Amino acid sequence: MTITPTLSIRRFDASDTDAVVALWQQAFPEYRDATRPQRNPHLSIENKLATQPELFFVAVLDGRIVGTVMGGYDGHRGWLYSLAVDEALRRHGIGTRLVAHVENTLTALGCPKLNLQVLSAKADIQAFYEALGYRADAVISLGKRLGKFADAVPAT
Incomplete structure (x- = not known):
């Protein structure tokens, strides 16, 4: 009997910090670049927890964080940030599910358009x-x- 792992998406919790930082350093090489202090993953997490923490999500597979995404909404436009998926698990729909999760959450808030860079x-x-x-x-x-x-x- 094969047990299929279940992916879940939930809000970020402070206890997720180390796992998220490790994932971001894998997914975003600029987070490993000390010459870019604006790309400090701990600062990014701290700032998000101070501003709409309810729009910071993690994907969990077999108890392990394998993806992240952040959303933002200012009442006019929504934004999608920091979509990251463990490189060993890419092309399995995790990123697509994280994007859909943010889209659905922002749609429920009345957001008319989602931007990303x-x-x-x-x-x-x-x-x-x-x-x-x-x-x-x-x-x-x-x-x-x-x-x-x-x-x-x-800026880059």
Whole structure:
């Protein structure tokens, strides 16, 4: 008899921090780059827990965190951030399920549109989102570092 593992998606809990940081350092190489202080995974978690923590989700498989996603909603537009899936488990629908979870959650809040950003060099990531129905908007994304990050490496 084969037991099929069950994937669940739930809200992030502070006890998940170490597992999420490890996953992000695997998925996002910039989180391992000490010259980019704005890419500190602990700071990202701290900031999210202070702002809409109910929109920070983890995917759990056999008791292990294998994916993350964050959402945001300001009453006008929604945002999707930090979608990450364990590299050994990619192309098994985990990322798709995490995106759908955020879409459903934001839809229930009345969000009319969801935005996300993909680094221009990451064509495979762009293709993933396009397969889920996302399209490039006719806009230019601008960024500016604020406060203690103002002198950090330019936005990427």
